[in-house]
Every structure is written in C-alpha cells, then in structure tokens.
Amino acid sequence: MGDHKPSSCSPPSGIPDKLKYPYLTSLNAAQLKAVTSPPEIPLQILAGPGSGKTRVLTSRVAHLVQYHDYRPYEIVAVTFTNKASSEMKKRLQVLLGAKQADALVLGTFHATCAKYLRRYGQLIELLNNFIIADAEDCKKIMSTLLKSRKDSLEDSRMALKEGVVLSEISKAKAKEESPDQMAMRAAQDPGTSTNTLAIIAELYAEYEATLREANSLDFDDLLVFGLRLFRSAPRVLESCRHILVDEFQDTNITQYELMKCFAKAHGGVSVVGDPDQSIYGWRSAEVENLNKMTNDFPGVEAIYLEENYRSTGSILSAAHAIVSQDRARIQKNLFTSHPRSTPVTLKVFSTPVIEASFIAWEIKRLIAYSGGTLNYGDFAILLRYNALSRVIESALQKDSIPNRIVGGHKFFERMEVKDLLAYLQLADNPGFTPAFVRVVNTPKRSIGDKSISDLLNTAKSMKISPMELSERIIDGEPLPAGLKAGIKKNLGSFVGAVRKLRRAAEKGSSVGDLIRLIIEKTGYEEYLRASQQDFDSRWENVQELISYSVIVSEEQARLSAGETSEGSFMPANSAAVEAIINRAQVEEKIKSETRLHPLFRRQSSNASGSGRSRSRSTSVSKGKAKTVSGDDGVIEVLSSDEEDMDSKPTVTNGIGKVKEMVTSEMVDDLTNAAEK
Ligand SMILES: Nc1ncnc2c1ncn2[C@@H]1O[C@H](COP(=O)(O)OP(=O)(O)OP(=O)(O)O)[C@@H](O)[C@H]1O
Numbered sequence: 001m002g003d004h005k006p007s008s009c010s011p012p013s014g015i016p017d018k019l020k021y022p023y024l025t026s027l028n029a030a031q032l033k034a035v036t037s038p039p040e041i042p043l044q045i046l047a048g049p050g051s052g053k054t055r056v057l058t059s060r061v062a063h064l065v066q067y068h069d070y071r072p073y074e075i076v077a078v079t080f081t082n083k084a085s086s087e088m089k090k091r092l093q094v095l096l097g098a099k100q101a102d103a104l105v106l107g108t109f110h111a112t113c114a115k116y117l118r119r120y121g122q123l124i125e126l127l128n129n130f131i132i133a134d135a136e137d138c139k140k141i142m143s144t145l146l147k148s149r150k151d152s153l154e155d156s157r158m159a160l161k162e163g164v165v166l167s168e169i170s171k172a173k174a175k176e177e178s179p180d181q182m183a184m185r186a187a188q189d190p191g192t193s194t195n196t197l198a199i200i201a202e203l204y205a206e207y208e209a210t211l212r213e214a215n216s217l218d219f220d221d222l223l224v225f226g227l228r229l230f231r232s233a234p235r236v237l238e239s240c241r242h243i244l245v246d247e248f249q250d251t252n253i254t255q256y257e258l259m260k261c262f263a264k265a266h267g268g269v270s271v272v273g274d275p276d277q278s279i280y281g282w283r284s285a286e287v288e289n290l291n292k293m294t295n296d297f298p299g300v301e302a303i304y305l306e307e308n309y310r311s312t313g314s315i316l317s318a319a320h321a322i323v324s325q326d327r328a329r330i331q332k333n334l335f336t337s338h339p340r341s342t343p344v345t346l347k348v349f350s351t352p353v354i355e356a357s358f359i360a361w362e363i364k365r366l367i368a369y370s371g372g373t374l375n376y377g378d379f380a381i382l383l384r385y386n387a388l389s390r391v392i393e394s395a396l397q398k399d400s401i402p403n404r405i406v407g408g409h410k411f412f413e414r415m416e417v418k419d420l421l422a423y424l425q426l427a428d429n430p431g432f433t434p435a436f437v438r439v440v441n442t443p444k445r446s447i448g449d450k451s452i453s454d455l456l457n458t459a460k461s462m463k464i465s466p467m468e469l470s471e472r473i474i475d476g477e478p479l480p481a482g483l484k485a486g487i488k489k490n491l492g493s494f495v496g497a498v499r500k501l502r503r504a505a506e507k508g509s510s511v512g513d514l515i516r517l518i519i520e521k522t523g524y525e526e527y528l529r530a531s532q533q534d535f536d537s538r539w540e541n542v543q544e545l546i547s548y549s550v551i552v553s554e555e556q557a558r559l560s561a562g563e564t565s566e567g568s569f570m571p572a573n574s575a576a577v578e579a580i581i582n583r584a585q586v587e588e589k590i591k592s593e594t595r596l597h598p599l600f601r602r603q604s605s606n607a608s609g610s611g612r613s614r615s616r617s618t619s620v621s622k623g624k625a626k627t628v629s630g631d632d633g634v635i636e637v638l639s640s641d642e643e644d645m646d647s648k649p650t651v652t653n654g655i656g657k658v659k660e661m662v663t664s665e666m667v668d669d670l671t672n673a674a675e676k
Contacts, residue, residue: 016067023059023095028052034303035059039068039242042263042297043270044290048334050310053272057246058088060270061104062095064242072096072103076240076262079108080247088246105240109255110219113226116236117217123233126217126225133216141210142166145203153199159444160199161531168200169207173220174252176227179205196530223254230261241266248273248289256289260296269297275330276323290330306334313340352388356395363401376402387411387540390548416528416538417545421580423518424511427501430467439494440470443527446490451483458482470495497521511549511580515542545580552580 016036018024024032034045034056047053061077064070079085085107092101105112114132121128133141142162146153153160172182183201211218217225230237243262245251248271251259263269275290294300308316316334323329349355359381367374381403383389390411396403411417419442422435429435433456440455441447458480459466473479473488474495497518504517519525519542528542529535 021063021066023062027055027059028307030303030305030307031056031059034305035063036067037270037301037303039064039070039268039270040266042267042293042300044248044293044300044302045270045272045305046302046330046332047272047274047305048308048332049274049277050308051305051334052307052309053246053274053305054084054088054091056305057244057270057272058091058095061088061092061244065096065100070241072100073105074239074241075244076105076112076242077244078112078246078259079106080250082108082111084246085111109226109251109258110222113222113258117222117225117229120229120233120236121225123236124225124229126229127215129215131214131216132222133211133214133218135219137216138166138207138218139163141207142203145206145210149199149203154444154446159527159531160196160203161533163533164531165200165203165207167533168197169204170220172204173224174254176224176254176257179208220254223258227254227257227261230258234261234264237262238265242268242270245269245271245273249275249277251289253289256292263297267297274332276332304332306332308334308336309338311336312338312342314343318344318346352391353395356391357398359392360395360399360401363396364399385540386414386537387544390541390544411541411544414538414541415532416524416542419524420515420518420542420545423498423501423522424514424580426467426498427505427514430471430498431465433466436466436470440466440491443522443524445494447487447494451487451490454483455487467498471499493522511553512546515546515549549580 016024024035027035031052034043037043045053045056047056057077061075064075065072077085077088079088089101089104089106092104092106095101105115107115117126117130118128121130139162142165146160146162146165168182172178177185179201182204183198186195186198186201189197211221240262243259245259250273259269259271271290271293273290311319313336316336317340320334324331347355347358349358363376363379366379367376381392383392386408389405393403393405393411408414412421419439422438425432425435426439437452437456440452455466455469459469462469462480464472469480470491473483474491479485479488500521501514501517505514509517525539525542528538532538
C-alpha cells in the first residue's frame with residue numbers, strides 16, 4: 001500500500017458539534033460512527049438493506065469537505081450505476097451546494113476512468129479523442145468478424161453468436177486476461193467447449209485490433225486502459241485523497257485494482273457494501289474483494305449498519321433465518337423499530353401444480369379481502385429460475401389473472417420452446433410451413449433467407465409443401481429450376497432429423513423422447529450453448545418442456561383411455577403433442593385479445609383455413625384437449641414472434657429482405673417464424 005500522508009487538517013478527536021454539521025443530526029449511532037470515522041483509516045461499512053447506506057455515503061463526503069477541509073476534487077466517489085451517482089450528486093448538492101458538489105469526482109468506475117483517459121490518455125499512447133464503442137457498435141464489429149469466418153465455423157458446425165463471444169471477452173477483460181492468455185487457457189483444457197474458447201480467443205485478438213484501429217474503447221476497455229494508465233503514471237492520481245466505493249460487494253477484480261490505485265497516494269478509502277446482497281457473480285463480481293481489502297489495507301475498520309428502516313420485523317427475521325445459514329457469511333444482525341406486523345408465511349406443497357394453484361387462489365383471496373385497495377398490479381411472484389414460470393403461468397391463466405413476465409418471455413414464447421415445438425409440428429404435419437421456416441436453418445445449416453425463399457417459391461409453384469419439396473430433393477428427384485445445387489447438401493441433415501423424428505413418433509415414442517431425439521439429432525444443445533449467453537436458463541426451459549410433456553402425456557392417456565385413435569398420425573402420443581401445442585395456443589389467444597396478429601386475423605376470418613389446417617384436428621377433440629374454438633390450433637404457436645420483431649429491428653430488416661422475394665402469404669409465414 002502507498003504511504004499514508006496525514007490529512008492537512010487532522011480531525012479533532014470525538015464527535016463534532018452536530019449543530020455545526022446538520023447532516024449529522026439525522027444519523028443513528030452506527031451511521032454517525034461511520035461518517036465521522038477518521039479518513040486515514042481504511043473503512044468498510046457493512047450495511048444491510050434499507051439501513052441508510054446512501055445517506056451515510058453522502059454524509060461522509062460532506063463531512064470530508066466541511067469538517068476535514070478536503071477540496072471536493074480530492075474526493076473520488078464511485079457508484080455502481082449512473083442512476084446511483086446522479087442520486088448521490090443531487091443529495092450532495094443539497095448538503096454542499098451546487099458548486100462544491102459539481103467539483104467532486106463522482107461517477108461509475110467507467111465514467112471516472114473515461115475522465116482520466118481523456119485528460120491523460122496520451123501517457124499510454126491513447127489519443128484523447130478516442131471513441132467509446134457502445135454495445136451496438138461492439139456487436140457490429142463482432143458480427144463482421146464472425147461473417148468473415150462463416151465458412152470455417154459452419155464446417156465445424158459451430159454457431160457462435162456475437163453476444164456469446166462478447167460476453168466471454170468481457171469476462172476476460174474483467175480479470176485482465178489478454179487474448180494470448182485466453183488462448184493458453186483454451187490449450188490447457190482440451191474438450192469441445194475448449195475448442196470454442198480457442199476460436200473466441202482468436203476473435204478476441206481480432207476484435208481488439210479492430211477497436212484500436214478505430215481509436216475506440218469498449219466499456220470494459222475503459223477500466224482496462226484506466227488501470228494501465230494509473231499503474232504506469234500513478235502521479236495522475238496524486239490529487240485523490242479519498243476514494244469512496246458504493247456497492248463494493250459487486251466490484252470485479254479490475255475495479256478492485258482500480259480502487260487500490262486511487263487509494264495508493266494517500267491511503268484514504270471507504271467502501272460500503274453488503275456481502276448478503278452480492279448479485280453480480282455472473283458478471284464477474286468478486287465478493288472476496290472484502291476479504292482481500294482486509295489484507296491489502298492494514299488496519300481496516302469495519303462498521304456495521306444494522307438498523308433497517310424499510311421492512312417489518314417479520315420480514316427481517318425471516319430473511320435473517322435464511323441468510324444466517326451461510327456459515328461463511330460475515331455476521332450481521334439486522335433489526336428495526338418497525339412493528340413485527342403480519343408474519344411471513346412459508347408453505348410447502350407436494351407438487352408444483354398445487355403450489356401454483358395456491359398462488360393464484362391467494363392473489364384472488366387477498367384482493368377480495370382488501371376490499372378493492374389491492375389489485376393485480378400490486379403482486380409480484382419471484383421465481384428461482386425461469387423454467388418454473390410454466391406451471392405458474394398456467395395457473396394464473398386458468399384463473400384469468402392477467403400477468404406479464406418481467407424481463408423475458410412467457411414460457412411458450414421462448415425461442416427454444418418454440419424451436420422444439422416447431423420440429424414436433426413438422427414431423428406431425430409436414431405441410432405446416434411456419435414450422436418449416438422456423439427450423440429449416442435452426443440449428444444453422446447454411447440455409448440462408450434467399451435459399452428459404454427459393455424453397456418456398458418453388459414449393460408453391462409445384463403445389464406441395466416446402467417440407468415435401470425438401471424430402472423429394474433428398475430422395476434424388478431432379479432439382480427444380482430456381483434452386484441452387486448446394487441446397488441438397490445443406491438440407492440433408494434437416495430432412496434426416498425430421499424423418500427420424502417421424503419414424504419414432506409412428507412407433508409410439510413418448511413426446512418427451514421425441515423432444516430428446518430432436519435435441520440429439522440436430523445437436524440442439526450444442527447450438528444453444530454456443531449461440532445463447534443465457535444457455536443455462538434456456539436449457540432449463542428445454543428440460544421443463546420435457547417434464548411438461550410427460551405430465552400432459554399422462555393426462556391424455558387418462559382422458560383417452562378406452563378410445564381408439566384410428567387413422568391418426570401418432571396414435572400413442574398425438575393427443576399429447578396436440579395438448580402441448582394448444583397450451584401454447586391458449587397463451588397466444590390471451591395475448592391476441594388485445595393485439596391480433598395478421599395471420600391470426602386471417603385465420604379467424606376464414607376459419608376453414610388456407611390449406612394449413614392441421615391434418616389431425618380430429619384427434620384433438622377425441623383426446624378432449626383444451627382447444628380454442630374456431631382457430632387453427634397450430635398457427636398461433638409461432639405468432640408471438642410479432643413481439644420479438646417489434647423489439648428487435650435487425651430481425652425485421654432481415655425479414656424485409658426476404659419479403660421482396662416471396663408472395664404475401666409466405667411473408668406471413670416468414671414473419672411468424674422469425675425470431676432471435
Ligand atoms: N437514521 C435514519 N433515520 C430515519 N430514517 C432513515 C435513517 N437512515 C436511513 N433512513 C431511511 O431508510 C430508508 C433507506 O435508506 P437508504 O436508501 O439510504 O438505504 P440503503 O441502505 O441505501 O438502501 P438499499 O437497501 O436500497 O441499499 C430511506 O427511506 C431513508 O430515509
């Protein structure tokens with residue numbers, strides 16, 4: 001650690017006169033101790049939720065200025081988000097006045113580093129007019145790099161997406177790992193995913209070169225280059241006498257190193273954090289930084305803020321009963337002067353379905369009990385992971401409780417669920433074009449938009465389905481005019497997978513086994529892993545779909561016991577496939593009540609269908625599966641893509657290109673199948 005330089009104005013001992021420093025009057029004893037702790041003693045403020053840490057942090061800054069006579073520019077205060085820093089600034093403007101508050105170095109780690117790099121970047125050969133590449137810019141760079149490797153990636157059946165590669169690069173930068181070091185890591189650990197890592201390391205090197213050529217820094221570079229600057233020219237931080245870090249539990253290795261650089265000149269450091277609230281492990285946060293600080297800064301003082309001003313006593317004791325089971329946890333005992341109030345209820349259910357029904361029932365009960373003071377918008381349901389939403393969505397829908405998934409899609413609207421259902425639909429009904437469009441190139445098989453539109457156009461002119469056309473091509477029929485010779489090779493694995501699926505279905509494989517077969521024959525798991533950042537969550541959805549199919553199959557078996565299903569395509573499992581698809585359809589029905597998809601509108605106005613009606617609609621009624629009257633049960637499974645297209649303009653652009661080449665009916669199909 002750097003040498004301690006005594007503060008120019010040593011603090012008088014004891015607690016200052018509160019009347020002279022009004023911000024001290026609203027603090028409790030622990031808060032007061034934290035705010036007035038001598039600035040040269042490294043300080044950890046361990047603050048529980050709702051214990052006033054923002055108040056303490058801002059008061060401490062005010063105290064450094066007003067009591068210890070620090071110049072505002074000698075204080076660096078780092079927050080985790082821009083929102084938090086503007087909130088802090090507002091409060092400091094009140095405490096110190098606008099002029100002094102504006103002179104503080106206040107912002108996120110990224111913004112603070114950017115400030116120093118603009119001023120001193122030339123010391124590390126960085127032009128000070130560098131451009132900060134935002135997420136969209138980075139995606140474009142990576143997309144160009146991936147395109148230039150398209151053939152080799154396809155040869156090795158690798159479907160790398162920009163987001164996945166960028167996320168790996170970001171993780172590497174968070175721990176100061178260079179492209180060469182990443183390549184070494186890949187070489188040391190052989191395996192399939194390591195092969196992917198080796199390619200990512202190469203892309204990382206190319207990505208860095210592209211950024212440097214354009215005099216650009218991405219967000220992570222701001223930290224990496226900041227660190228480089230502060231290490232090679234520590235004098236630029238001479239003026240920093242005290243650094244304060246908010247949400248310290250969420251700092252990563254690079255941010256911790258930055259903090260050390262800021263504290264080096266004068267040793268003044270205060271951090272506020274709560275290890276119990278560390279939620280950014282997935283973004284390289286190192287809760288260990290709290291322990292590291294104890295070693296790196298001798299004499300660290302820890303002050304605990306344990307009085308909670310936000311929650312009732314019951315909520316606090318329930319929370320404590322849970323977190324205190326972590327033996328390695330830094331002990332904190334939150335208390336509150338609020339009453340205990342209504343106890344927290346813990347209910348244990350024998351099945352997820354019963355649990356979900358209870359949740360729906362309880363919401364209705366509480367609304368009725370509140371005499372209208374509560375409504376649906378006042379309830380939140382937290383889930384441990386995404387895949388759990390399926391049962392709960394189902395229960396809420398049964399009880400007509402309107403709901404939305406925050407920050408994601410409903411279960412049956414999720415990409416992976418729709419992909420797998422589309423394969424089932426295609427095996428079941430080869431004439432169903434939207435399913436064909438959705439999965440003919442999923443996972444990637446080098447069948448681009450142009451090839452798909454050629455297939456659709458040719459099939460239409462031959463009055464057959466594109467699936468049938470694909471099968472004929474694979475069976476050796478002469479390639480119709482308008483199709484490129486290479487298409488046969490690329491269609492091979494797709495047709496093969498659909499046929500295997502169809503055969504298994506005819507033999508009566510369960511729906512769960514059919515889904516497993518799709519995954520195996522198409523390499524869907526590997527595809528998801530390589531193309532989706534949130535692979536784990538998506539894979540859980542796949543597992544949930546399999547579990548759901550088992551439940552539905554059992555229900556269907558009970559319902560149709562004793563009935564024969566003569567002439568149906570998949571005798572043993574058709575009703576289950578239907579029921580799953582209809583479940584997705586019901587979801588869509590609810591959504592389309594307010595926003596009808598064009599394709600759905602057409603179906604509604606022409607219920608007899610346009611040749612896309614399901615070949616086995618009879619088996620639905622036989623199996624007594626829940627249907628939506630008058631609609632083609634399958635069309636709607638894909639129609640929720642409209643929402644995805646709204647939110648992802650690049651996809652719309654891609655579709656726009658295809659639209660020029662196909663008929664309007666096909667456009668609807670393509671529109672339905674577009675996603676990602
Ligand atoms: N000493 C105090 N006396 C009365 N109210 C207080 C005191 N300290 C904090 N509060 C109140 O407690 C609430 C939480 O404060 P604050 O937002 O500063 O907490 P926090 O610890 O930053 O919260 P979070 O859990 O969001 O991190 C606020 O309404 C604040 O006004």
